Amino acid sequence: MLLTLLKRYVKPYWWLITGVVVFQLAQSMASLYLPTLNADIIDNGVATGDTAYILTTGGWMLLITLAQVACSITAVYFGARLAMAVGRDLRRGVFRKVGAFSEREVSKFGAPSLITRTTNDVQQVQMLVLMTSTMLVSAPILAIGGVILAMQQDLELSWLIAVSVPVLLIAVGLIVSRMVPLFRVMQKKIDRVNLVLREQLTGIRVIRAFVREPVERQRFGAANAEITDVATRAGRLMALMFPVVMAVLNVSSVAVLWFGAFRVEDGSMQVGTLMAFLQYLMQILMAVMMATFMAVMIPRASVSADRIGEVLDTESSVVPPLQPITDVSLHGAIEFDDVSFAYPGAEAPVLRNLTFLTEPGTTTAVIGSTGAGKTTLVNLLPRLFDATEGSVRIDGVDVRDLEPDALWERIGLVPQKPYLFSGTVASNLRYGKPDATDDELWHALEVAQARDFVAAMPGGLEATVAQGGTNVSGGQRQRLAIARALVKRPEIYVFDDSFSALDVATDGRLRRALRADIGEASMFVVAQRVSSIVDADQILVLEHGEIVARGTHEQLLVTSPTYEEIVSSQLSAEEAAA
Numbered sequence: 001m002l003l004t005l006l007k008r009y010v011k012p013y014w015w016l017i018t019g020v021v022v023f024q025l026a027q028s029m030a031s032l033y034l035p036t037l038n039a040d041i042i043d044n045g046v047a048t049g050d051t052a053y054i055l056t057t058g059g060w061m062l063l064i065t066l067a068q069v070a071c072s073i074t075a076v077y078f079g080a081r082l083a084m085a086v087g088r089d090l091r092r093g094v095f096r097k098v099g100a101f102s103e104r105e106v107s108k109f110g111a112p113s114l115i116t117r118t119t120n121d122v123q124q125v126q127m128l129v130l131m132t133s134t135m136l137v138s139a140p141i142l143a144i145g146g147v148i149l150a151m152q153q154d155l156e157l158s159w160l161i162a163v164s165v166p167v168l169l170i171a172v173g174l175i176v177s178r179m180v181p182l183f184r185v186m187q188k189k190i191d192r193v194n195l196v197l198r199e200q201l202t203g204i205r206v207i208r209a210f211v212r213e214p215v216e217r218q219r220f221g222a223a224n225a226e227i228t229d230v231a232t233r234a235g236r237l238m239a240l241m242f243p244v245v246m247a248v249l250n251v252s253s254v255a256v257l258w259f260g261a262f263r264v265e266d267g268s269m270q271v272g273t274l275m276a277f278l279q280y281l282m283q284i285l286m287a288v289m290m291a292t293f294m295a296v297m298i299p300r301a302s303v304s305a306d307r308i309g310e311v312l313d314t315e316s317s318v319v320p321p322l323q324p325i326t327d328v329s330l331h332g333a334i335e336f337d338d339v340s341f342a343y344p345g346a347e348a349p350v351l352r353n354l355t356f357l358t359e360p361g362t363t364t365a366v367i368g369s370t371g372a373g374k375t376t377l378v379n380l381l382p383r384l385f386d387a388t389e390g391s392v393r394i395d396g397v398d399v400r401d402l403e404p405d406a407l408w409e410r411i412g413l414v415p416q417k418p419y420l421f422s423g424t425v426a427s428n429l430r431y432g433k434p435d436a437t438d439d440e441l442w443h444a445l446e447v448a449q450a451r452d453f454v455a456a457m458p459g460g461l462e463a464t465v466a467q468g469g470t471n472v473s474g475g476q477r478q479r480l481a482i483a484r485a486l487v488k489r490p491e492i493y494v495f496d497d498s499f500s501a502l503d504v505a506t507d508g509r510l511r512r513a514l515r516a517d518i519g520e521a522s523m524f525v526v527a528q529r530v531s532s533i534v535d536a537d538q539i540l541v542l543e544h545g546e547i548v549a550r551g552t553h554e555q556l557l558v559t560s561p562t563y564e565e566i567v568s569s570q571l572s573a574e575e576a577a578a
């Protein structure tokens with residue numbers, strides 16, 4: 001997966017890769033040339049006391065060193081740009097994919113894991129690109145070139161290379177092989193910490209109310225301890241790497257100097273040659289070390305690439321149609337034709353053989369006990385889920401055949417738990433229609449019975465809204481969400497239990513204003529309270545996923561014992577409260 005991912009995401013930046021390769025090549029060549037000049041200056045300048053030779057060769061060495069540094073910096077610059085670009089594109093790719101997911105896929109991965117995959121996992125791949133771009137070209141050139149040039153300097157001492165390189169490889173290889181399995185565990189542990197943290201933040205009020213802070217602290221502590229434990233084990237191994245490498249490097253240097261000194265003594269080798277040989281051996285070992293760094297990075301990034309790939313390879317279960325119908329003017333006639341629905345993984349269907357038709361411009365209400373399937377029913381309209389059997393049609397067109405954006409543009413959904421985004425009242429209201437004027441916003445607020453409280457907020461339309469709308473009350477949030485749907489002016493409004501937090505008087509005013517304001521649009525209202533739906537053109541009574549009765553309030557009072565029971569239970573509850 002790592003290779004496939006890299007091929008796909010690195011390819012567009014071929015010019016940056018070319019830059020990296022060219023400058024890496026140049027700086028490696030310079031690195032390889034410097035020890036030869038060094039030997040030259042010692043043997044032909046220092047040894048003979050030729051100052052002029054020292055100065056000219058020294059001048060060349062200085063120039064080459066400067067060029068090497070410049071090439072090295074430029075290569076790193078190109079490499080860093082490449083890594084950042086790949087990281088950005090990957091994050092965008094994952095984000096877009098997740099944006100197209102239906103609820104089914106989001107719950108399959110879990111939101112915290114999707115966040116880790118978009119952030120931490122992408123960062124691992126990005127780090128690999130950065131490291132690779134600085135080492136991939138120079139490491140093999142330094143290793144191979146170093147071996148050739150060292151042998152050229154002195155063939156007899158080259159057995160030292162043959163010994164020290166495998167020793168370093170084996171030592172580092174042993175450490176790396178123990179680190180790799182820890183990485184997979186580590187990413188899972190990060191997922192876990194994210195999950196606990198997220199639950200704590202979203203459920204903070206419940207945690208306080210149930211005095212569960214110590215328990216939650218313990219839960220977070222346990223997740224945190226697990227990640228620390230794995231990270232410590234990986235860190236311990238990583239810490240071992242540096243001393244091991246240094247030990248091999250130092251022992252090899254001493255061995256070269258020891259055996260080289262004998263050859264210098266018997267006159268078969270010059271001091272400069274010995275120094276050059278030593279420098280080449282160091283370069284070779286450094287290259288081997290770079291390779292082992294890669295050996296650490298690759299498996300780690302590979303784990304992350306697999307996790308990113310899983311997301312990228314997952315197709316939304318709500319698939320867009322092959323030949324989408326875009327050119328359609330919807331009037332809002334909704335038809336459920338023998339619709340059944342079961343949640344993924346659940347055997348029993350939540351909705352069973354629903355068949356009904358609503359006329360354009362009318363109000364349809366759904367009532368029933370909790371868990372009867374009301375929310376599930378309305379979620380099928382904007383394709384938050386697709387029907388398992390049967391079809392949902394708008395003006396005769398199956399919602400699965402409509403171009404998804406065309407469908408969503410025409411539906412104004414106010415979910416049971418409306419979500420407000422961080423920003424201002426105005427930015428939230430303009431969510432579905434960015435160019436709406438202030439007058440349009442105030443009008444929508446008026447209809448949603450929200451004008452007064454928004455006017456009283458500091459800044460009015462520009463008043464700050466916290467993430468999730470946590471700085472406004474539940475009822476205010478509901479009314480802002482209704483206003484947001486109204487600003488969009490869709491053909492079909494879906495209110496899922498959107499009036500529950502309103503008092504009966506406000507509820508009544510809001511419904512009257514709504515019906516007058518939305519004109520020809522159709523309305524689908526899920527409600528718990530009979531008073532919210534008495535004037536609906538059609539009421540569907542849902543019981544255990546089936547429509548057990550259908551009609552107007554007056555008709556149902558006569559024909560449906562279930563509806564009559566709901567009405568009388570609510571009346572007696574109101575009388576008891578009075």
Ligand SMILES: Nc1ncnc2c1ncn2[C@@H]1O[C@H](COP(=O)(O)OP(=O)(O)OP(=O)(O)O)[C@@H](O)[C@H]1O
Binds near residue numbers: 350373
């Ligand atoms: N995402 C889900 N995965 C699995 N089962 C679900 C899911 N959402 C709801 N259910 C189940 O489907 C059934 C119907 O739920 P739904 O939310 O549609 O009921 P409802 O009539 O809207 O209830 P309420 O009035 O309490 O909101 C319930 O038994 C519920 O447990």
